[in-house]
Amino acid sequence: xxxxxxxxxxxxxxxxxxxxxxxxxxxxxxxxxxxxxxxxxxxxxxxxxxxxxxxxxxxxxxxxxxxxxxxxxxxxxxxxxxxxxxxxxxxxxxxxxxxxxxxxxxxxxxxxxxxxxxxxxxxxxxxxxxxxxxxxxxxxxxxxxxxxxxxxxxxxxxxxxxxxxxxxxxxxxxxxxxxxxxxxxxxxxxxxxxxxxxxxxxxxxxxxxxxxxxxxxxxxxxxxxxxxxxxxxxxxxxxxxxxxxxxxxxxxxxxxxxxxxxxxxxxxxxxxxxxxxxxxxxxxxxxxxxxxxxxxxxxxxxxxxxxxxxxxxxxxxxxxxxxxxxxxxxxxxxxxxxxxxxxxxxxxxxxxxxxxxxxxxxxxxxxxxxxxxxxxxxxxxxxxxxxxxxxxxxxxxxxxxxxxxxxxxxxxxxxxxxxxxxxxxxxxxxxxxxxxxxxxxxxxxxxxxxxxxxxxxxxxxxxxxxxxxxxxxxxxxxxxxxxxxxxxxxxxxxxxxxxxxxxxxxxxxxxxxxxxxxxxxxxxxxxxxxxxxxxxxxxxxxxxxxxxxxxxxxxxxxxxxxxxxxxxxxxxxxxxxxxxxxxxxxxxxxxxxxxxxxxxxxxxxxxxxxxxxxxxxxxxxxxxxxxxxxxxxxxxxxxxxxxxxxxxxxxxxxxxxxxxxxxxxxxxxxxxxxxxxxxxxxxxxxxxxxxxxxxxxxxxxxxxxxxxxxxxxxxxxxxxxxxxxxxxxxxxxxxxxxxxxxxxxxxxxxxxxxxxxxxxxxxxxxxxxxxxxxxxxxxxxxxxxxxxxxxxxxxxxxxxxxxxxxxxxxxxxxxxxxxxxxxxxxxxxxxxxxxxxxxxxxxxxxxxxxxxxxxxxxxxxxxxxxxxxx
Numbered sequence: 001x002x003x004x005x006x007x008x009x010x011x012x013x014x015x016x017x018x019x020x021x022x023x024x025x026x027x028x029x030x031x032x033x034x035x036x037x038x039x040x041x042x043x044x045x046x047x048x049x050x051x052x053x054x055x056x057x058x059x060x061x062x063x064x065x066x067x068x069x070x071x072x073x074x075x076x077x078x079x080x081x082x083x084x085x086x087x088x089x090x091x092x093x094x095x096x097x098x099x100x101x102x103x104x105x106x107x108x109x110x111x112x113x114x115x116x117x118x119x120x121x122x123x124x125x126x127x128x129x130x131x132x133x134x135x136x137x138x139x140x141x142x143x144x145x146x147x148x149x150x151x152x153x154x155x156x157x158x159x160x161x162x163x164x165x166x167x168x169x170x171x172x173x174x175x176x177x178x179x180x181x182x183x184x185x186x187x188x189x190x191x192x193x194x195x196x197x198x199x200x201x202x203x204x205x206x207x208x209x210x211x212x213x214x215x216x217x218x219x220x221x222x223x224x225x226x227x228x229x230x231x232x233x234x235x236x237x238x239x240x241x242x243x244x245x246x247x248x249x250x251x252x253x254x255x256x257x258x259x260x261x262x263x264x265x266x267x268x269x270x271x272x273x274x275x276x277x278x279x280x281x282x283x284x285x286x287x288x289x290x291x292x293x294x295x296x297x298x299x300x301x302x303x304x305x306x307x308x309x310x311x312x313x314x315x316x317x318x319x320x321x322x323x324x325x326x327x328x329x330x331x332x333x334x335x336x337x338x339x340x341x342x343x344x345x346x347x348x349x350x351x352x353x354x355x356x357x358x359x360x361x362x363x364x365x366x367x368x369x370x371x372x373x374x375x376x377x378x379x380x381x382x383x384x385x386x387x388x389x390x391x392x393x394x395x396x397x398x399x400x401x402x403x404x405x406x407x408x409x410x411x412x413x414x415x416x417x418x419x420x421x422x423x424x425x426x427x428x429x430x431x432x433x434x435x436x437x438x439x440x441x442x443x444x445x446x447x448x449x450x451x452x453x454x455x456x457x458x459x460x461x462x463x464x465x466x467x468x469x470x471x472x473x474x475x476x477x478x479x480x481x482x483x484x485x486x487x488x489x490x491x492x493x494x495x496x497x498x499x500x501x502x503x504x505x506x507x508x509x510x511x512x513x514x515x516x517x518x519x520x521x522x523x524x525x526x527x528x529x530x531x532x533x534x535x536x537x538x539x540x541x542x543x544x545x546x547x548x549x550x551x552x553x554x555x556x557x558x559x560x561x562x563x564x565x566x567x568x569x570x571x572x573x574x575x576x577x578x579x580x581x582x583x584x585x586x587x588x589x590x591x592x593x594x595x596x597x598x599x600x601x602x603x604x605x606x607x608x609x610x611x612x613x614x615x616x617x618x619x620x621x622x623x624x625x626x627x628x629x630x631x632x633x634x635x636x637x638x639x640x641x642x643x644x645x646x647x648x649x650x651x652x653x654x655x656x657x658x659x660x661x662x663x664x665x666x667x668x669x670x671x672x673x674x675x676x677x678x679x680x681x682x683x684x685x686x687x688x689x690x691x692x693x694x695x696x697x698x699x700x701x702x703x704x705x706x707x708x709x710x711x712x713x714x715x716x717x718x719x720x721x722x723x724x725x726x727x728x729x730x731x732x733x734x735x736x737x738x739x740x741x742x743x744x745x746x747x748x749x750x751x752x753x754x755x756x757x758x759x760x761x762x763x764x765x766x767x768x769x770x771x772x773x774x775x776x777x778x779x780x781x782x783x784x785x786x787x788x789x790x791x792x793x794x795x796x797x798x799x800x801x802x803x804x805x806x807x808x809x810x811x812x813x814x815x816x817x818x819x820x821x822x823x824x825x826x827x828x829x830x831x832x833x834x835x836x837x838x839x840x841x842x843x844x845x846x847x848x849x850x851x852x853x854x855x856x857x858x859x860x861x862x863x864x865x866x867x868x869x870x
Contacts (some may be wrong), residue, residue, distance in 0.1 A: 003026065003099060006072070030045075030049065033054075034055070080166065084170075087167060108161050110124055120351075138150055203226035207223040207244070241274060242271075245261050272303065275295070275319070276294075288326045288329035289840045320340075321350070330840045336360050340357035401425075409434055412854075436633060446641040449638050455630050635653070650664075667699070696716075700726070727756060743763075762795065805828055811824045
């Protein structure tokens, strides 16, 4: 017999059928080595005609693999894991011809590992999985076993490419959590290290396991030891360098990551992942000009690196997005726009490419409708995209509407996003936050609250589909911030995706994945620019107008409204809905207004959001971190709508986290009854309640991020300790006018803090007041924070250069006539070059597109700020 398929399995009934089905008809025999399954694994193997070899599990993967090899009765063996499957398109005749004509006794396959649900959440590597059974090959290693050729000094087996591809999804977070792989791996690695202390490969894999258990400091220590002991020519060293750098970045040590990679980039010039990580570390250091060179090096390396683990797009669209971000930081918006568009063409569903493209289009003055059309065209969703060829490559896929909705919501185009959310299919739990943020951003806080309550009730997937046809979306594409220590304690998050050491398997160890800062660009940026009101009455169906409110309207909105329990079914008296502000064109506003109203009409009927018990049972389970996030946002939308939390939401909060329950109860006791009608009563607040100030501060930050400015002002009053930092919070979230007003008030009462001086200087700079900005930057130089000192010095330098240039401009015409050459021109050119170089050093505040949208609109977005800040 020519070919046997060998599969190692234990309790794999959920995936074994897929694995064996992918190779059915290709082999002369199938051998399933079972190490103690208690489910239907063996029955499935028998159904496919496999020969089952039972092997006792001895905490040794190599021993189990070798037990299967000992039972081989074929010339060639193809080794698979139960959660892998052979890519479609392989026919029996071609495969058998390949084996008969092979000039090598071992052949490598490309293994594609999916670590998330996004289209680009992939790592690939080459490994020998196809080899002759009569050459004595054996596996070695209790974990992350590798194929070796026996001898006095066994050595790893290599082989030419076979052209075959395996796909693997065992690194998806939910699958790893269900089978507790990281904890198991850490235990087995500990066993290996006891046998071989300080072995660099084991230390490397220990670091990977620590990352997967959300222990980045332990991971960094393990990686550092592995680097100390790893030989320079170790086949896994380049992945170790990359993973160590990414872990340092995750810990906020950009300087350490940059220094490490600076020593290694020349050695690994053809490995794009290292070059990409170097660019990311330089961007984190605000060294955009240097980062540009690193991203260009990644593009030169391309995606065809030698056998190492390769992150999808590291040498193409990911690097191109990094280069675009660097160009944008250098003030070269046109270059950034072209690069993002090119990256979107390479990977139509790569979130950071679409998000960056949308942001640059908005910066170039395009309206929401035009941006929507451009993005949709890249995905094949536009009416203009048709037929075959290139358009077919981007044909609409499940989740496209949700992807576009998240991107548009990220730039504050909430009305456009709502149209897309209406088109989508079933909604994943995390995407409920993005959808709700756009509802609230368009002025529909009540509908946003109802949406999140449905998600918290685990009625999301089927109920959302019945109500409005929402789309399923990648779990990695969440919106909103982390929830600090509260959420982390509720459910620790892992830093890494796949288990690099496992991927390294067996041919050459490979890299793990730490999400890039840009990936957090896959998640929508902070939202809209005003404080929306909610209308929970039957008038929700009426289209909402998009306009700047008059002062009379503001006063009317300030009037107290009747509160009620939203879960009791009693309708509260509401003020008129607030306007949605933003640089949306009149045409696009009109086009989206009626759709947004229909969305609210559908979602306001809570009966449509109630799922049957059967539907609830099949809906996705929320993890504690997801539940905490949904609870936090739902509470904010409740208060924005002018209603208390209600029994259903209180129960959800209690179920999500006991700590959250205590803190929300405190807010509700001292603040919630007054949130929608008058300033908060602060007397009696127990400021000693553990976590009170930080929790209220988190609520304030999230409210500002969601565009709920007036609500943030009220919440801030619940914790007077937040007063001094509130202007800076406003500034960071793009509320320029409100921040400037508070900073001016503070200047009348006390000297500004260094960070406040810098913020005020930057706001003055935006107004073109260079002399005044220079004074503020010079004051900020006295900061004890070295990073703030450096930024302030650069800001002062930029203002000085600009003032010098302005002083020379009037002399250009006079000097040309008097001296026949225009002597100031050369100096002006030098000053302009110095200004560009200063800009390139990344000292400015990196506002998002949504935050800049707030700044561009001006005071209209903050019209009711002064009203509530009393």
